[in-house]
Amino acid sequence: MRCLYYCRNLFLFFLWTIVDARWPSPFDVRIDHHKVETSHDLVINTARPQFSWKISVLDNLLQRNVQQIAYQIQLQSIKITQQDEKFEWDSERIISSQSIHVPYTGQYDLLPSKYYSFRVRVWIKNLEEPSEWTDWIQFRTPIFNLHEYVTKNADLLWIGSTKINMNELRKEFLIPNASPIKSAIAYISGLGYYEFYLNGNKIDPSRKLDPGWTTYEKRTLIVSFDLSANITAGMNAVGVKLGNGWYSQEQQHGESKYGPPRLIFILTVTFENGGTMQVFSDQTWTGREGSIKHDSVYNGEICDSRNDRSNWSRVGFNDSLSAWIMPEPMPSPANISRNGLIVLQDMPPIRAGSDALHFEVITDSQQQGYLNSEDIGDMKGAKLTDGGTLKPIVMWDSDSGVKTFDLGQNMVGWCRIRFHGPSGFGVYMRHGEVLTQPVISTKQSARNIYTENLREATASDTYVLRGDPVYEIYEPTFTVHGFRYLSIFAPPNALTMDDVECPFVHSETTLKGHFSTSNPIVNQIQHNIQWGQLSNMMSLPTDCPQRNERRGWMGDAALSVDEALYNFDLIKFYHNFLDLIIDVQRDDGEVPDFVPGNSYPPDPNWGTALPTITWQVYRHYNDVHTLEVYYNHVVAYVEYFHSVYKSTGLANFPVKYGDWVPPPPQPMTNTHLITSFAFLHDIYLLINMSQVLGKQEDTNTYTILYQKLAEEFHQVFFSTSSNFYADGMQAAQVLALALPGVVPTNVRAAVINQLVNDINQKGIHVTTGIVSTAQIYPILSDNGHHDLALELISSTTYPSYGYMFTNSYENATTIWELWNAPLTGPGMNSRNHIMYGSVGAWFYSHLAGIDVSSNMITIRPRMASETKKHLMLKLDCQLSTLYGLIHVSYTRDERDTMANSVLLHVTIPPNARARVIFEPLFIGGQCKTLIEGRKIIWSSDVNKQNVEGFEIEKDSTTGLMTVHIGSGQYEFQALWQ
Incomplete structure (x- = not known):
């Protein structure tokens, strides 16, 4: 058939x-x-x-x-x-x-x-x-030099108030009817956040928390809107709400350079006859304090809806209950004297709900793959395809008058809540990731939300009803929460689950990767990674979304970027983040630990975000322009640590965080080895960048430096008496093995054995922190121990990824910050951290075996041996690339249970070529037959090659079989003996 x-x-x-x-x-x-x-x-x-x-x-x-x-x-x-x-x-x-x-x-x-x-x-x-x-x-195209346009236009002002909380501003203006309107382009920036209304309607309703967070004195973002379809001849009205966002002394711990909210606005209307008119932010506007009495990223929002004015952004509005006053001219947030810039926001915005996530892969049904729903199993948490808005799955009364809702998924955003009650009735809401810590002896919780791990962030909202006769809906405007549970204290009406819905909020992006297997533990980890990654995309990559932090920690960003780029389309997002890094890069090349921020100097494994993200964006998009733009900044950064190295050597290379948070009670390995790893890693990336850009002199210079440092690394950290690195811990062996050319050939087997033996002695568990955890799985897979890597990832006992959602206390739907989160203190204990999500890159690069880092796509799934194949009998992976969809799906022994075989379905997109590599299914295995579409294309008996357009290679040393193919769909069967 x-x-x-x-x-x-x-x-x-x-x-x-x-x-x-x-x-x-x-x-x-x-x-x-x-x-x-x-x-x-x-x-x-x-x-x-x-x-x-x-x-x-x-x-x-x-x-x-x-x-x-x-x-x-x-x-x-x-x-x-x-x-x-x-x-x-x-x-x-x-x-x-x-x-x-x-x-x-x-x-x-x-x-x-x-x-x-x-x-x-x-x-x-x-x-x-x-x-x-x-x-x-x-x-x-926009105004290309916005900064010059803004700074040289004397009639254009930043406006706001130092006297009142002026968070609503409006202006009416007349557009003459002399000639038809052809275009109307607006530029707006409201700091910290703004919402933009025209003639009573919110412009781009799903757009939230705009503009993106930056080091404002260095780079302030301005957004452009095409209002050609919204403007009419005659009178028009524009209204802007302002929020504090990150541009506040409260949020920035009292830094005086930040202050009250402020607005800049430009509207240019062009007529068919060539005439133009402009509307600027100036002192002809009026402003007041609106219904939002206070807003804070960390501490939530206080809203008195009795102060709402329904027609405030419409023409002819007259407010007899509020005092609208003239705004003050405000200083520009960008420090002109120190090369501060006002630039166009050139990345997708933060959005709420279904507009935040688009899809290029099919996630619910498997097309031409081998997995079915029974193989995948049940998943904890919500689906990304559910429409971007979560509904509670259960509710209960926690304490007297407190109604608590469980969304079933740790998420980021806020809730829309339908209230009905008298005017002036106040309602208090709190958000939390988990329920109160259980009593260890009984493992029982009081089922109140747990907020101690939020530290100083209250993550609360207060709403005062206006008393609408039917019902009213409250939805916060200028705050965001990381939570799974919502508690509402003494609501005015008997709330049901239908009264609550919560939009998922993150930077707009496209899901480009889908990964599932017959291993339910791996599937849940993948679910948790994707939800955790989206949760920490808030115009820049953050560490966590719930406590009083939520910063652009560069260590977290560097560790997760490879995984993030497999799962989501984020090139503009990361270009923006690289810009934020170089904004604060000092003349000597030094960068801080997080941006925006001034935590100088960086730990080398945090500063590595600059070279690592630059390289990974190039790898995933084959975009040489990215390397060209940031190359000199990477050189300056590497040279900064080169100068530090000259006074410390690798033996005393500087450390701040090291291999952060290994699982208790395990200690951290030699910290100087950990930071030396980052230094060599970044030089190696720089060598690769220089080769791509044809900078031969740099290639030669840094190759010589790397070889010198590789020898020093081995001499300083290797114990000749013990035949392992440093104290013999997993992290030391992993990081040494991850550096090309560091571990000499004659001791490599001993180092690998030390790593493997230690993992086995620990009951097949890791003892690694965030830096070495990112490396341990590919190191095992690439060095003959893929079975062990699969056993590690499949573990559900402490410490493991599986323990996060199979323990007795709480079941994670995102990735924890700490391996032992339920049993440790609240000070630093996020349940939605992305730094350990680094393992997600290994899912695509090794389990599915997809490498798109060159013009030739490589498909090389690493498969368990025959004795461990139950750990992953089936796999299905889709990856949408710039060429189109790559689809890899395999099943073991599907046709002939007596043979050691694999069925592999591969789709290669048009205009691309690929090589498909088959690994022996057991040590010493030799390929007997390769079949495609039920036709033999290679046989050990005949040794056919280049049959029907297939170019086939056999590596006699490794047993690898490589088939070169063009675009299209293929079904291979490989039989081994």
């Missing part, structure tokens, strides 16, 4: 090629890394953008080796006024297979404040006709 299916599709494909038909147009088009499909107002902040697209394939046809041989891009300006000159650029037919990061090569730069549109088509190998064109895709 399968043969008939293949033949039928090949016949249909042949028919399609001889009729007068066009190949489908490219899809998932991107410009300057922005996804066109998910960007409603496409603002491209460069005069020379790059384009990417994916090649379509015909529906229901099994096509292979689909290759682009040429492309054509057409770009044109859109005339807004009669005076505008039409601009057109046509690349014409470019003979090239390039479909990612294709540069705009027009003679002239794109102009600022203009509308453009473009379209793309491609030519496919063996087809004469080009594909269909994409639709024309519209975008606009």
Whole structure:
């Protein structure tokens, strides 16, 4: 039957090629890394953008080796006024297979404040006709030099008040009817946060906590909106709510450089006849204190809804109950004298609910894979596909008058709550990750929410009802909470679960990775990682979302970036974070431990975020431009620690945190070894960057330095009498093995044995902190101990990932900060930390075996031996790349239970090539037969090679079998003997 299916599709494909038909147009088009499909107002902040697209394939046809041989891009300006000159650029037919990061090569730069549109088509190998064109895709350019525009315009003011809590500002303005309106572009920044209203309507309702948090004196972000469809001739009204956000002395522990909220606003209206008018933030606006009496990221919000004014942002509003007064001119947050900048926010915003997460992979049903729902098992927590808004799964009365709701999932956001009660009735709400700590002897909890681990953050909201006759809904505006449980104290009405819903809030992104197996422990860890990663994406990567911290700790960001980029589309997000790092990089190359922040000098395993994130973004997106932009900053950073090294050597290399929080009672290994690892790691990355960029002199210089340091590392930290590094702990062996060229060949086996023996002596448990945990799983898999790595990840006893959701006290739906969270004190004990989520990269890179770090995709699943295959009998993984979807799925012994075999389904996207590597299923195993689509393509009896377009290689030393393939869907069976 399968043969008939293949033949039928090949016949249909042949028919399609001889009729007068066009190949489908490219899809998932991107410009300057922005996804066109998910960007409603496409603002491209460069005069020379790059384009990417994916090649379509015909529906229901099994096509292979689909290759682009040429492309054509057409770009044109859109005339807004009669005076505008039409601009057109046509690349014409470019003979090239390039479909990612294709540069705009027009003679002239794109102009600022203009509308453009473009379209793309491609030519496919063996087809004469080009594909269909994409639709024309519209975008606009902003004011390119916003900083200069803002600082040189004397009529434009930052406005606010030092006298009152002026958190609502409004202005009415007249647009003459002399000529039709062609465009209306606004620029706005409200610090710390703002919400923007026009003629009574909130602009972009799901957009929250805007603009992104920065070191404001160095970089203040401003956001642009196209209001062309919202503005009308005649009177209009604009309203802005302001929140404290991170721009407050309360949030910044009293730093005087931050202060009251402030607003800057620019509106430029262009008419068809070429005329323009502008509305600026100035002292013609009026402001007051609105219904939000206090707001704080850490401490929540106090809202008295009796102060709401329903029509406050509409024309003709007249308030007889409030005093609207003239705002004061306020100083710019950007320190002009110290090169502070006001720049466009060029990354997706924070959003709430369904608009926050898009999907490029299928997560609920398995297409052409081998897993089914029974294989995957039940999962604790909510699904990312549930629509972005969580409902309680259970509720109860905790204490007298306290109603507690369990959302079933540790999340980040807030709750919309429906109240009904008299005007002036006050309600108090608190949020917590877990319930009160159980009594150890009984393991029972009082089922009150536990808030001690929030430290000084109250994570509470207070709402005063206005007394609407039916009901009213409260939803916080300028705060965010990390929580699973919500307690409402003495509500005015008998609340039900239907009265509460809680939007999940994070930086807008796209889910690009899906990973599931027949191992339920691994599946739950993957669930917890994805929810934890999203929870800690709040315009920058944070460490935790609940207590009085939530900072951009660079150690956490460096450890999680590889995992994050496998799971989510985050190139703009990480570009912004790299900008935040270099904003505060000192002249000597030094960076702090977290940004925004001034915690100088960094621990080397925290400062590594600069080189590590730069390199990982390049690896995952093959984007050389990222290396070009940040390369000199990476060099400066490495040279900073090089200068430190000259006075300390590796033996005394500086330490602040080391291999943070190993599982008690385990001690931390030699801390100088840990930081020396980071130093060598970063030099090695720099060597790789210099090679990509063709900087041969740097390559030579840092290669010599690395070789010298590699020898010193071994000499300083290796014990010749014991044949292991430092004190013999797991972390020391792992970090030495993770550095190329450090462990000499003659002692490598001894070091690996020391690591393996220690893991076994600890009952197959890790003793590693966050730095070495990120390395231990790939080290084991790459050095002949993949079975042990699978046993480690499958453990449910302390300390392990599985213990986090199978212990007697609480069941985690995100990743803990501490291995023993329920049994330790509250001071530093987050239940939603991403630093240990680093293991998620190993899921994709080793368990599924996907490597996209070069033009040739590598598929090399590491599989358990025959004796341990029960740990992972089946696997299914999808990864959406810039070329399209990679799908890897395998099952063991599916067709012939008597044979040592594996069935492997692989999908390679069009315009890509791959090598599929099969590993022996047992030590000394030799491949007997390779089958694809039920046809033998290689046999040890015949030793066939290059059969039917397959290029096959056998490594006689390792037993590895490599098959080179083009795009398309394949089903292989490998039999071993």
